[in-house]
Amino acid sequence: MYDIRHTRLTKWLNDGIPPAQVAEWAGNSVAVLLATYARCVDGQLPDLKRRLEAAGDLPEAEAEVPGAG
Numbered sequence: 001m002y003d004i005r006h007t008r009l010t011k012w013l014n015d016g017i018p019p020a021q022v023a024e025w026a027g028n029s030v031a032v033l034l035a036t037y038a039r040c041v042d043g044q045l046p047d048l049k050r051r052l053e054a055a056g057d058l059p060e061a062e063a064e065v066p067g068a069g
Contacts, residue, residue, distance in 0.1 A: 013040065
């Protein structure tokens with residue numbers, strides 16, 4: 001049962017559903033959810049970069065992005 005729950009929560013996060021919503025559905029706090037599943041989230045960087053560029057908030061060099069590299 002836990003494997004199914006883990007798979008579903010990971011999929012929702014990877015699909016871009018906001019962590020606050022996933023945490024509510026899971027019955028967890030956002031902090032607990034991200035502490036458990038943050039390392040499982042993958043594939044959102046291209047979408048985030050596109051959204052930041054559209055908003056004009058992307059730094060010129062990727063090295064300037066905190067935590068990048």
